[in-house]
Amino acid sequence: MTTALARPPVRTGDDRRDANASAVLRTVLDHGPIARSRVAALTGLSASAVSRQVVDLVRLGLLCERPELAVGRGTGALGRPQLPVDVDTDRLAVAGLHIGVPYTTFTLLDLRGQVLYRQEISNRGRTGFAVLKPLLERLPRLIAALRGGRTVVGLGAVTGGAVDPERGLMLRHGLLGWRDMPLRELLEDATGLPVQVDNHARALTQAEILFGHPAARRSMVQLFVGHVVDAALAVAGTVHQGPPSATGDLGHLPIADRLADGQADERADEDADDAALCHCGRRGCLSVAASDTTLFEAAAAEGITAKPDRAQLIAAVQQGDPRADRLVRERARTIGRALALLADVVNPDLLVLTETFAVLDPAYLDVVRAEFTLRSHLHRDADLLIAQQRGPDALAVAAGAPVLGELYARPVRALAATPARHR
Ligand SMILES: [Zn+2]
Structure with a gap:
């Protein structure tokens, strides 16, 4: 055969x-x-x-x-x-959608991945097709109104969960309630543009390879910590596409602490017993210990914020609330532990962390790095570990990265697909 x-x-x-x-x-x-x-x-x-x-x-x-x-x-x-x-950063543009749980980010990028326009569109707590329906209605007008004199050559759509770029399918996204969503077909029908879909950790990795740190071309791991926790790997400039289209799901990495010291061990066991139950049926999973959902709910439960909300927690941290600072530092240490495990297994040239607080404030990245150095068996210093450099634009750039990746890999073929009405 x-x-x-x-x-x-x-x-x-x-x-x-x-x-x-x-x-x-x-x-x-x-x-x-x-x-x-x-x-x-x-x-x-x-x-x-x-x-x-x-x-x-x-x-x-x-x-x-x-x-x-x-x-x-x-x-x-x-x-x-x-x-x-x-x-040429003036004649062509790429559109992108990052479909997150609380909101979707729409973006227009130039060919150097610079953000020309970015808008957050609230998902209003919708799930299933209801998340997508208003976007499909709004996108064509948005693109036409914003492109100016530029030709939009394609639309990227990225999200967490399992995405099959070949078939253009969003296989499953638990929090959005999606299963086998034909994302590419729906977006192509709505916009008339060639559409590339991908998982957002792979897209962040692609963006890093194109526009980021030079070491990314050798080998890198990207860890995304948001409402979902996932990771992607690239070697020699190529983003690994695992079978069957799944990216690294780091959400169930058993992260509950076990220290050698007897007393600390007891304390850690108590922590593990107290730890919230993951939907997988176990306790001590990374996604439960470190996801945005967990962090924002903890902040609300402690009365730091009025409700589980990113902007409110960022404000509390920036106003110097010590309780907010403690929660964010605890999560930073948990992430440092996870990154040490990851780096010891994969040994990449570069580790890129995309997490709200490490990106916003170097002091929190330092907490991650200190824990990383303490835990890693292979890495004596944390030089290989950086925070996402694009800051709040990171997901906007990632949204266009599948199209930009295709454009830089196969420029002639990629542009042959652009329909006349977008020129
Ligand atoms: Zn789990």
Whole structure:
């Protein structure tokens, strides 16, 4: 029996053209504005091949020439190939949706992943298709009103839970009450745009590879701590897509503490017995110990906030409420423990944490890092551990990342899919 795995990949002329175009485009993304000769040196392509690719990429709206930066400008002797080129951030845009539990983030990004527009749309506690229905009605108008003179080349849609990017299906999202939701088809029908769907931890990882820390290209793990807790892994610039489309679900990592010291051990056992029951039937799961849901409910139960609410807890922390500070620090230590386990198992070049308080305040990232160093057997310092650099824009950038990832990997093919009415 012949399996798909046994078959060698078929490389058509279009694939080769896209591979070269991608190499040129990504080199300009990393080093632009840059001279064509330097692109040739960095990619190993011939000067004439680079020049041909640049002509195509400029025509497609992906690159632009920067004559104002030319060296020896005005002599005319060196000609056009000496004009530096850069990623064009003016002509094309990518739309994105991050569908979260409390709200959905709509965004428009330029090709460097900069946020041109971002809007949070409350989900008003809806679940199931009712979360999606108002978005499907609103999106076409929103995109048309906001794109300005730009061509929107695609829409990314990312969310927690198990997402199958190949089939465009949201397989299951417990908190949203979704099962086998045909997300791509629904969004394509509503907007007429090519749609790429993905899990948000994988999308955050893709965004980091494209626009983030250089070590992300070697290997990285992204831990997302929100209402869901999940993780994604990338090696050599490729985001791992686990079977069957599931990302790393870290929610049930048994995180209840066990210290060697006798007294501490007793205390930890009591803690574990007190720990809230996870929906999986066990106690001490990471998602119960560290999710936003748990943190915001604890803050409300202690009277720190009037109700379980992110903005209210952020305000309490920023006003210096010691009870809020203690809750956030406790969670930071729990996350540090989880990251130490993760880093010891995977040993990545980079660990990126996307969590509200570590992103907002370096003091909380320091708590995570201190616990990480204390717990890790492999890592003596926490240099590899960083907080998500995009801050509050992180999920907005991740929302467009599946489309941007496709655009940088297969620029010619990706743009061939953009329908005329969005130009
Ligand atoms: Zn569990």
